[in-house]
Each structure stands twice: as C-alpha cells, then as structure tokens.
Amino acid sequence: MMMKHPLLIKTMLERSRKLFPKKEIFSRCFEKDHRLTYGDMHKRVCRLANVLQSLGAQRGDKIGTFAWNNHRHLELYFAVTCSDMVLHTLNLRLFPEHLIHVINHAADKIIFVDEDLIPLLERVSDQLTTVEKYVILTDKEELPPTRLSPALHYEKLLADAPETFEFPDDVDENSPAGMCYTTATTGLPKGVLYTQRSIYLHSLVQALPDIHCLAEQDVLMPVVPMFHVMAWGLPFSAAWLGTKLVMPGRVLTPDALCKLMEQEKVTISAGVPTIWMSILQHLEAGNKYDLSALRHVAIGGSAASANMIKLLGKFGINVFHAYGMTETSPVVLASRLKSYMKEWGEDRQYALRAKQGLLLPGLDMKIVNNEGNEVAWDGKEMGELCVRGPWIAGAYFDEPERSKENFRDGWLYTNDMVTIDEEGFVLIQDRAKDLIKSGGEWISSVDLENVIMIHPAVAEAAVIAIPDPKWQERPMACVVLKAAEKDKVTEADILAFLEGKVAKWWLPDKVMFIDEIPKTSVGKFNKKALRERFG
Ligand code: ADP
Numbered sequence: 001m002m003m004k005h006p007l008l009i010k011t012m013l014e015r016s017r018k019l020f021p022k023k024e025i026f027s028r029c030f031e032k033d034h035r036l037t038y039g040d041m042h043k044r045v046c047r048l049a050n051v052l053q054s055l056g057a058q059r060g061d062k063i064g065t066f067a068w069n070n071h072r073h074l075e076l077y078f079a080v081t082c083s084d085m086v087l088h089t090l091n092l093r094l095f096p097e098h099l100i101h102v103i104n105h106a107a108d109k110i111i112f113v114d115e116d117l118i119p120l121l122e123r124v125s126d127q128l129t130t131v132e133k134y135v136i137l138t139d140k141e142e143l144p145p146t147r148l149s150p151a152l153h154y155e156k157l158l159a160d161a162p163e164t165f166e167f168p169d170d171v172d173e174n175s176p177a178g179m180c181y182t183t184a185t186t187g188l189p190k191g192v193l194y195t196q197r198s199i200y201l202h203s204l205v206q207a208l209p210d211i212h213c214l215a216e217q218d219v220l221m222p223v224v225p226m227f228h229v230m231a232w233g234l235p236f237s238a239a240w241l242g243t244k245l246v247m248p249g250r251v252l253t254p255d256a257l258c259k260l261m262e263q264e265k266v267t268i269s270a271g272v273p274t275i276w277m278s279i280l281q282h283l284e285a286g287n288k289y290d291l292s293a294l295r296h297v298a299i300g301g302s303a304a305s306a307n308m309i310k311l312l313g314k315f316g317i318n319v320f321h322a323y324g325m326t327e328t329s330p331v332v333l334a335s336r337l338k339s340y341m342k343e344w345g346e347d348r349q350y351a352l353r354a355k356q357g358l359l360l361p362g363l364d365m366k367i368v369n370n371e372g373n374e375v376a377w378d379g380k381e382m383g384e385l386c387v388r389g390p391w392i393a394g395a396y397f398d399e400p401e402r403s404k405e406n407f408r409d410g411w412l413y414t415n416d417m418v419t420i421d422e423e424g425f426v427l428i429q430d431r432a433k434d435l436i437k438s439g440g441e442w443i444s445s446v447d448l449e450n451v452i453m454i455h456p457a458v459a460e461a462a463v464i465a466i467p468d469p470k471w472q473e474r475p476m477a478c479v480v481l482k483a484a485e486k487d488k489v490t491e492a493d494i495l496a497f498l499e500g501k502v503a504k505w506w507l508p509d510k511v512m513f514i515d516e517i518p519k520t521s522v523g524k525f526n527k528k529a530l531r532e533r534f535g
Contacts, residue, residue: 006173007200009081012239013167017042020216020242026264027071028249030116032139034071038242041075046165047158048079054161055110055133055152059084059168062179064108064131066090066117068250069226072137072154076112077226077235081177082167086193088179089227092117093521094189100127101188102181105398112137112154115144116250122147173197179397180229182326183521191397192326194230202329202391203236205362211322211334212268212298214243219264219293221246223257223271224301228522229330232270232300232322254282258289265293272301274523276312276319281459281482283315291316298322300330302524303428305450306354323356323428327412329391332365333357333426341423354450355427356418363389366411367420379421382429382442386411417442434527436465437473443506445475445527448498452477455497457485462517462525463508466535477508478530480517489513 016023021039028034036044057063063080065087067073080087088106090099099120103111107130113121115138125131125148134148135157143153177196181189207214212234214220220243222234230236238245246264248257257279261269276299283289297312300322309319324330335357337349344352359365367375367383375381388411395403406413415432429435429444436443445463452461460480465473481489491511498507518529 006171007197008171008173009078009177009196009199009236010167010169010171011200012203012236013042013045013078013082016239016242023216023242023244025071025074025245025247027074027245027247028251028260029068029070029072029114029137029139030249031251036071038239041071041078043163044075044158045079045082047161047163048075049083049165049167050161051135051157052079052083052085052110055135055157057083057085057109060086060175061109062086062088062106064088064090064103064106064111065227066092066111066113066121067137067227068092068114069222069231069247070114070137070249071247072112072114073226074235074245074247077230078239081196081199084168084171084175084177086176086179089230091181091183091227091521092120092225094181094183096124098181098189100124102191103131104129106179106181106191109133110135113148114138114250115140118144118146118148171196173200178230180326183228183524187402190399190402192393193397194329194391198329198391199230199233199236201362202331203233203240205360205391206233206331206334207237207241208361210336210358211331211360212237212270213296214238214241214268216242218267218295219244219246221248221257221261221264221266221269223248223252223269223275225522229324229326232298232324232330234270254279255287258282258287258291261291261294262289267293267295268297269294270298270300270322272523273299273304273308274519276304276317277308277460279317280308280312280315284311294318296320298334300324300356301522303356303446303450304354305453306350307450307454309353310350319353321353321356323426325414325416327393327406327414328387331360332363332387332392333359335425338423352423352425355421355425357426358424359387359426363387363392365426367418367426375420377420377422377424379419379427382417382419384432385414385416385418385426385428387414388412434464436463436475438468438475438505439471441505443475448475448477448502448506448508449525451498451501452479452494454501455489455494457481457489458494459483460517460525462527462530464527464530464535466509468509474509475506476510476512476534478512478514478517478534480514
C-alpha cells in the first residue's frame, strides 16, 4: 500500500525553491522591468504569508487579487494557496455590477490591487460588504492617493515581515485554493472553486509533451491573464519544473509582446486567438523580430482556424490548439498530431490541428445527442460535450439551483456542441446558443466565420443567427475589414468568395460591415452583444 500523501500546492513551491532557486522570473510592472529568481520569490512568498497572518487573514478566507500578469500576482498565487486560503482572481474587465457581485458573493476579506487599477475598484468600493483591507501593489515609495480604505503598501508590508514561514502541512487536498467566476454571457457570473488537488494534478498533466510540452529549459510567457482561470494554470506548471517565467504586465500590443519574446528568448507562450491574430497582422504588415527561440504557442479560449494556424506558421509561430473552460481548470483537449499523421497531406494536417483535439489523460468524456445517446465517432454526428475528472468542477460555488443546469449525473455538461472523428479528435462546432438552426439543419457559426476570415481583406468576422419566418433562423455575417481595405469590398464580394467553400444554404442572408466586433471581458467575440444589436 502506498502512503496517503495529500496533493498540495506547497509541494511545487518547495520544489522550485530547493531545485531551481537560481532560475529567473522576468516581470514587467507599470513599464518597469523586474528580474528575480525562484529563490527570491520564495522569500517574498514567505514574507507575504506572514503579512497575510498579521492582517488577520485566516485559513479558508478568500483573498481577492485585481492585477495583471506580474511577479507580485505570482507571489499571491503561492502565498495565499499555500497558507490554506483561497485566491480569488478578479477579472479586471467585469462590468461594475458583476464585479460587486463576485466580491460580495465570494466574501473576499482583503483585496490586493495593482496601482493602475485602483480607479476601477474605487468605482465599486462603497458597495463591497466584506472587504476589510486593500493592499496596493506598486513600485512607488509612497501610496498614490486613493479612496480605498484602509489602503496598505505591499512592498512596505513585505519589507517589515520575516522571510521565513512554515506553511501548514495539515491541509486537506480537497480544500479550496483558488477561485474564478465565469465571464457570464448570461446572468450573473458563477463561481468555480479549484482545490489544492485539482490545481496540483492539472498543472502537472498539462505540462506533458503532448500538451504544453513544458520543461526546465523553456522560457514561458503566459499572455493569458492571471485574472481569468489562473492563466490556464501555467504559473503552477512553471513552478513545478523550474521553467523561467516571463510576465508581460499590462501592455499587450503586438509590438510589446514580440519585442519581449525576442528579448527574453521565449520558447512557449499561450493566449486567446485575438492576441495571436493581432500579432499575425502586425507581422504581415512587415514588422520584423527574431522569434527563432519560440517552439510553440498554445491558442485556446475560442477557436483558432486552420488558416490562422497556417499563416502564423509562415512566421515561425507554431500553434497548438487547446480547449477548456472556467469550470475545467481549464485544459480538457489539446490538438497534437499522432506520429503517423505527420505522413498525411498538409491540408489534412491543418484541418486536424484546427480541431480542439484529444482528451487529456486523467479525464473522461462523453458526447451525447438530443436523445441522450452517445454520438458515433464519425466526425459528423453532433452532440454536447460532457466531461468529468479530478480537475473538473462538480458544482458552482453557492449556487445550488444554477448548478443543476450544468452538473448532472456526475458530469459537467459544457453546452459546447461538438463532433468527434475516428481518431478521437474533437471539433467544437459551436456553443449551443450560437448554432444557427436553419430549416431543421444546423449551421456552425464558427465554421462560417473561419471561412470568411480567409478572405484577404477581412480582419475579423462573427456570424450570428437572425430570425427568419420561413427557415426559423438564418446566418448573418458581421465583418470587419482591414484598415487598408475599408470601402473596397462589398457584400457581393464576400458572398462570391464563400461560394464553393461552404454549402449553398450556409451562405449568409446578410453581410454587415462594422468597425469592430464587440469582445467579452476575456477577448472573445461577444455574440450576445451582436444579437442584441442586429438579431
Ligand atoms: P466563460 O467565462 O465565458 O465561460 P470561459 O473562458 O470559461 O469563459 O470559456 C469557455 C468556453 O470557451 C468554452 O465553453 C468554449 O465554448 C469556448 N472555447 C474555449 N476554448 C476553445 C477553443 N479552443 N475553440 C473553440 N471554443 C473554445
């Protein structure tokens, strides 16, 4: 019989301290660059744990963070979770009423806030019912003037605290360690609690060669925000392995990111398609950087098309596609070709790489049709993706009624409509509510968008359903043209381009040219806003 040993985040912190104390963490904060090591980080994490105690935080308390990807946020990731408290990462882009809801609903006790984000919290601070203190993350000697009260200075608190701390050993691996709310495309955001155990397992498994393929020798730049789904758990994976981290801070322009990748010789990065789309356009416009160190980038959060994967490849950016959601820690699927697929034709390979891919080891999945039966593995029959496993939520935090909608018979029903092919590659066809039902048949808005975005004049396209008296619903395309192509392309041009590339009955009834596709707080196409405008 093996030891009954709890799976705790403390183990990864200890490993990085003991084995990789010299390895570097680069962090850009408010345009200032910081370099520290995992050894330095450990000392600061211990100081921070002492600070948390002296501020009155107790085991089980929720500690909010309102911050960019930087070293202080990283220190909070470890000090809070290893102290058996719950790190509640607050999404900077939530509407004020949603922000108020999530802070009060979680009952955050202390909020740590980046200096430049203070105004966003000040707007709502009057309505926060549980927050007792604010700690300001700043490089400045003195605190900026603020209405947040009481407001404390992070660096001063750390400077006055001892640099050793005994993190508790008697933590239950199933106790909550992290917390994130969904971005709520309907209703108020719903909270998901990650446990010590779920973070431990997810961060190890996703480092495997057929997923992020992360190693000590890598230089990892998570562009995906630490304020949403824990930056896909990548900071934890890096600590396990002693991987150098590059934290890009708040300036996420293509130029800033490319320069940083060049300067720090980044080998792996991760982000949503909008980030990589803007980098692609920047490179296509003739801007040059040495990105030769880059091994691959993970794209997820919404679909990366085959065309985008191909075009990024031309600039040496090798994409792998991953899928997940807030409820799943997040990674569930990753699209890596099997060895024998490397012999297949190029188009077939790109088509596979654009799928969301294979289920991660350790998870279970089923894909069920309307009758509740599992669909055939034929790449054609569509059904809803359901998952279960050690890093999949079992319910929303303190929402018994709303939990019943998504969590049934031990499964998470994702609301994502998918197909699965003979090889087990899953393709997300659409979110259930974005599918277009035309005359009893389904049209995938994602597929249609991906074909429209191949048009060389198109910067972005989102497809939504509009009501139709005869067919029930018909597709309408909202298209953003590249700046140099404005007014040069017509609706007829787009439709002519689509002809032959999609079934005739898929052709949009209307093509609307707009200046920008509205985005959600995490940079996804906000189809709800488009439906409200045009639907
Ligand atoms: P929200 O908070 O809006 O639920 P999440 O970040 O949890 O935001 O988003 C999860 C959803 O994003 C999934 O259910 C799926 O619809 C979509 N998604 C995530 N990754 C991909 C991907 N690689 N391709 C297509 N859709 C994706």
